[in-house]
Amino acid sequence: MPTRIVLVRHARPVLPEFGVPDSDERPLKLEGLASARDLVPRLVGYAPVAVLSSPLLRAVQTVTPAAEALGLDMVTWPELREWRSGLVPSADFVAQCLHSWANPGSAHGDGESLDELTARADKALARIAEEYPDATVLVGSHGMFVSRALLAAGHHADMKFLHAMPMPAIYEMTR
Numbered sequence: 001m002p003t004r005i006v007l008v009r010h011a012r013p014v015l016p017e018f019g020v021p022d023s024d025e026r027p028l029k030l031e032g033l034a035s036a037r038d039l040v041p042r043l044v045g046y047a048p049v050a051v052l053s054s055p056l057l058r059a060v061q062t063v064t065p066a067a068e069a070l071g072l073d074m075v076t077w078p079e080l081r082e083w084r085s086g087l088v089p090s091a092d093f094v095a096q097c098l099h100s101w102a103n104p105g106s107a108h109g110d111g112e113s114l115d116e117l118t119a120r121a122d123k124a125l126a127r128i129a130e131e132y133p134d135a136t137v138l139v140g141s142h143g144m145f146v147s148r149a150l151l152a153a154g155h156h157a158d159m160k161f162l163h164a165m166p167m168p169a170i171y172e173m174t175r
Contacts, residue, residue, distance in 0.1 A: 002174040003129040004136040006046050007146045009169040011035040013058040016089040024081075028061045035168055036062045040069050042170065046136050048072070052128070053140035054080040062168055063140035074140075079124040082142035086111020101159045114148060121145055122152035129175040146171060 011032035016022045028036065043066035051067035053059045055076040067074035086108035087096055096108065104114035112120070128137050141149075143165050147157040153173050 001134040003132055003134065004046070005125060005128055005173050005175055006043070006048065006136065006138045007149060007171045007173070008039070008043070008059075008063055008138060008140045009143050009146050009165060009167060009171075010056075010058040010062040010140065011039075011168040013167075018089050018091065021088055024056045027057050032058070032167070033061065037065050039168055039170075040065050043138055044069050046138065046172075048138045049135040050075065050132055051138045051140070052077050052080060054082060054142060054145070056081055056142070059140040059142060063138055066138060077124065077127075079120055079127070080139060080141045080145065083114070083117045083144040083148070084112045085144075098159055114144075117144065118148040118152050121149035125149060125152060125173075125175050143167075143169075149173075 010028065012029050012035065013026050013032055014029055016026060048070065051063050051070065051072050051074045053063050053074055053076050055078055060074065060076065064074050085100070087093060100106065100114050107113040128139065143162050146165070146169070147162045150157045150171060150173070153175070
């Protein structure tokens with residue numbers, strides 16, 4: 001039996017400030033915290049043996065209620081973090097992201113390219129399958145990471161898909 005990986009995009013966070021590098025400690029809004037609690041019955045229903053998360057606070061806050069309900073430790077893996085885009089939140093952020101999707105090998109400043117993110121996501125999925133064979137694992141992460149992980153697994157994802165992705169969102173795959 002293959003490993004079932006349940007990717008969970010974080011719930012609604014506090015928005016980043018324009019002109020300031022994004023913070024790993026940006027939390028969920030109150031509405032996002034409520035959504036995370038509302039996810040618990042659905043996530044518990046997957047009967048995971050582990051709950052992993054990006055170390056960014058908004059992802060941790062999204063999957064922690066399910067981990068607590070399951071009596072499991074929530075473990076952070078740095079490779080599950082959001083895209084290190086090299087971009088600062090701004091009015092033209094979406095245009096710059098569209099450019100990255102059209103040119104996935106290019107990077108902004110010292111950020112990683114989308115091709116590099118896809119490779120990182122693929123390695124993370126492989127590591128999950130290796131460490132948790134024949135089991136189900138919940139993975140808390142971010143929209144761009146989830147999109148690129150789905151691409152790495154052979155599914156369709158593009159900028160339109162990313163923009164339509166709800167917060168929170170759940171995607172299931174096997175590896």
